[in-house]
Amino acid sequence: MGSNLPMQLDRIAIEELVYRSCLALDEKNFKAYLDLCHQDFRYTIAAHSPEIRKDMTWLDHDKPELQLLFNNLPRHISDHSPLTRHAIVYTVEYSAEQQQANVISALQVFKTSLDGGATELFAVGRYLDTVRVDGGAPRLLKRVVKLQTRQFGFGYHIPF
Amino acid sequence: MSRSAAQWLQQPKLPQSHFVDSRIYTDETIFREEQQKVFNKSWIIACHESELPGAFDYRTFSHPGGTPLIVVRGEDQQVRSFYNVCPHRGNTLLYDPVGNAKRITCIFHSWSFDTRGNCVDITREEQGFQNRFCKADAGLREVRAEIGFGGFVWVNLDDGACTLKEYIGDAMNLLDEHMSMPLEVFHYHKAILNTNYKLWHDTNSEFYHDYLHYFNRVTGMLQPGYFDRKYVGYPNGHASVGSMTIKYDAYEGGKERGVGWPGLAPGGWILIDIFPAMTYNLRTSVLRMDTSIPLGPNKLLIEFRGLGLKSDTPEQRAERVRDHNTIWGPFGRNLHEDLLAVHGQGRSMRPGSEAAWVLHGREENMTIHDEGGMRHFYAEWSRRMERKSYEPFPEREMSVVA
Numbered sequence: 134m135g136s137n138l139p140m141q142l143d144r145i146a147i148e149e150l151v152y153r154s155c156l157a158l159d160e161k162n163f164k165a166y167l168d169l170c171h172q173d174f175r176y177t178i179a180a181h182s183p184e185i186r187k188d189m190t191w192l193d194h195d196k197p198e199l200q201l202l203f204n205n206l207p208r209h210i211s212d213h214s215p216l217t218r219h220a221i222v223y224t225v226e227y228s229a230e231q232q233q234a235n236v237i238s239a240l241q242v243f244k245t246s247l248d249g250g251a252t253e254l255f256a257v258g259r260y261l262d263t264v265r266v267d268g269g270a271p272r273l274l275k276r277v278v279k280l281q282t283r284q285f286g287f288g289y290h291i292p293f
Numbered sequence: 294m295s296r297s298a299a300q301w302l303q304q305p306k307l308p309q310s311h312f313v314d315s316r317i318y319t320d321e322t323i324f325r326e327e328q329q330k331v332f333n334k335s336w337i338i339a340c341h342e343s344e345l346p347g348a349f350d351y352r353t354f355s356h357p358g359g360t361p362l363i364v365v366r367g368e369d370q371q372v373r374s375f376y377n378v379c380p381h382r383g384n385t386l387l388y389d390p391v392g393n394a395k396r397i398t399c400i401f402h403s404w405s406f407d408t409r410g411n412c413v414d415i416t417r418e419e420q421g422f423q424n425r426f427c428k429a430d431a432g433l434r435e436v437r438a439e440i441g442f443g444g445f446v447w448v449n450l451d452d453g454a455c456t457l458k459e460y461i462g463d464a465m466n467l468l469d470e471h472m473s474m475p476l477e478v479f480h481y482h483k484a485i486l487n488t489n490y491k492l493w494h495d496t497n498s499e500f501y502h503d504y505l506h507y508f509n510r511v512t513g514m515l516q517p518g519y520f521d522r523k524y525v526g527y528p529n530g531h532a533s534v535g536s537m538t539i540k541y542d543a544y545e546g547g548k549e550r551g552v553g554w555p556g557l558a559p560g561g562w563i564l565i566d567i568f569p570a571m572t573y574n575l576r577t578s579v580l581r582m583d584t585s586i587p588l589g590p591n592k593l594l595i596e597f598r599g600l601g602l603k604s605d606t607p608e609q610r611a612e613r614v615r616d617h618n619t620i621w622g623p624f625g626r627n628l629h630e631d632l633l634a635v636h637g638q639g640r641s642m643r644p645g646s647e648a649a650w651v652l653h654g655r656e657e658n659m660t661i662h663d664e665g666g667m668r669h670f671y672a673e674w675s676r677r678m679e680r681k682s683y684e685p686f687p688e689r690e691m692s693v694v695a
Contacts, residue, residue, distance in 0.1 A: 189614075197546075210505055284484060286486060
């Protein structure tokens with residue numbers, strides 16, 4: 134780990150993968166989101182609680198479980214306010230041997246109310262991604278959404 | 294048929310114990326009275342003992358009566374609680390929610406206190422106070438604290454209150470046998486909502502709202518035994534709901550839970566509401582504890598804790614965490630739905646609205662969709678508040694009569 138990407142083009146492709154994942158979830162296009170994920174994809178939401186001095190895992194799903202979560206959404210009562218995910222890729226560390234890149238992105242999530250359209254900052258954190266780069270289009274192999282924000286009011290059903 | 298304004302304001306044709314005036318959820322005067330008459334005189338959960346594992350570990354707590362508190366474990370392992378207020382100039386003593394402090398030193402003028410509440414240093418004491426005031430006059434205000442009922446740290450601001458054991462009485466009987474092993478908090482988060490604390494406690498006091506939860510409908514309501522669960526009311530406004538077997542694999546992708554809980558039948562579920570605003574919720578493999586801290590008549594802070602056994606292996610703990618988060622985590626299936634509903638109540642019942650009445654009128658022999666749990670709460674609330682929950686102010690009755 135730690136070497137530079139062989140080509141600047143690969144970094145652009147990885148950045149675009151991260152940004153496309155935001156766009157897909159913003160649009161609730163879950164198929165498009167899952168299409169960006171490797172078959173061994175694992176998705177986790179994590180946070181640290183200073184109050185109980187512990188790391189917490191708030192969601193932990195493989196790809197079929199995430200698919201199921203998306204499938205079940207219409208059966209649940211949810212807030213319909215749209216979210217806007219804003220990510221900026223900070224670092225990309227490429228391992229030629231593992232054909233993977235570790236990617237750290239800053240994440241901000243905004244929520245816009247349906248009634249009146251006021252936008253508020255909903256959450257901040259980071260995407261800690263592992264991306265499979267094996268010649269084809271890069272795919273998300275692992276995403277840890279490490280949240281700083283731990284208060285979400287009445288919450289939300291759709292992951293970040 | 295829709296109703297006119299006069300009809301809307303007419304008292305429901307139910308016994309007066311079966312509905313409340315919605316102003317008890319919005320009125321500022323009532324809220325201030327509740328802080329004094331209810332919260333400042335009740336045993337309240339401040340934290341769990343596992344949050345203070347070592348000597349000098351402390352935890353801060355925003356008491357729902359309004360006073361900030363410190364809970365600290367002393368060198369003698371005794372857990373004590375004090376006002377988080379410096380007796381000098383009223384500054385907050387401990388700012389962080391958690392920490393370790395052999396000495397509690399105010400940042401403002403460096404007055405210092407030990408974990409027994411003694412003032413151990415007044416900077417330049419003699420020069421400033423000569424013999425008129427000394428450390429012995431400057432101890433912290435200690436608050437009664439007891440550990441019990443699953444290792445929670447309970448506090449009571451009323452020095453003359455009954456013991457915690459007397460306060461709880463038999464209300465925890467259903468859970469007592471499941472609390473014999475030391476517990477540990479693995480999950481903590483807060484939610485702030487524009488709603489009244491009683492509306493959240495109401496939600497925890499009735500299961501009729503399982504219609505809100507797809508998860509509960511398919512894993513519970515459609516399963517045998519669901520309609521046999523019974524509410525039992527206890528003195529001091531507490532209530533319990535008996536167990537059933539939840540069929541977790543009835544939810545798409547769901548699995549039967551493996552790790553379980555000592556003494557609890559697989560898929561079992563026991564819920565106990567403690568007056569005025571705490572709920573034990575033991576479901577299969579996880580104990581959830583809700584503690585409500587009202588910030589105003591229409592503003593509520595809820596602390597959510599998830600607990601497992603202190604003796605858990607990493608694998609067992611991981612399974613409990615997963616079970617917890619599937620339904621109760623910040624992104625879980627049920628919690629968002631519950632919070633959305635009480636948020637909606639807060640929206641419609643804000644001050645000035647004429648939401649008028651809230652019904653607690655269902656009678657089903659105190660089984661799961663009976664609203665007797667809420668009626669039991671409001672009987673105690675009325676007693677302590679010296680106000681009728683269905684008629685907290687005389688003027689509405691007069692205006693209806695007129």
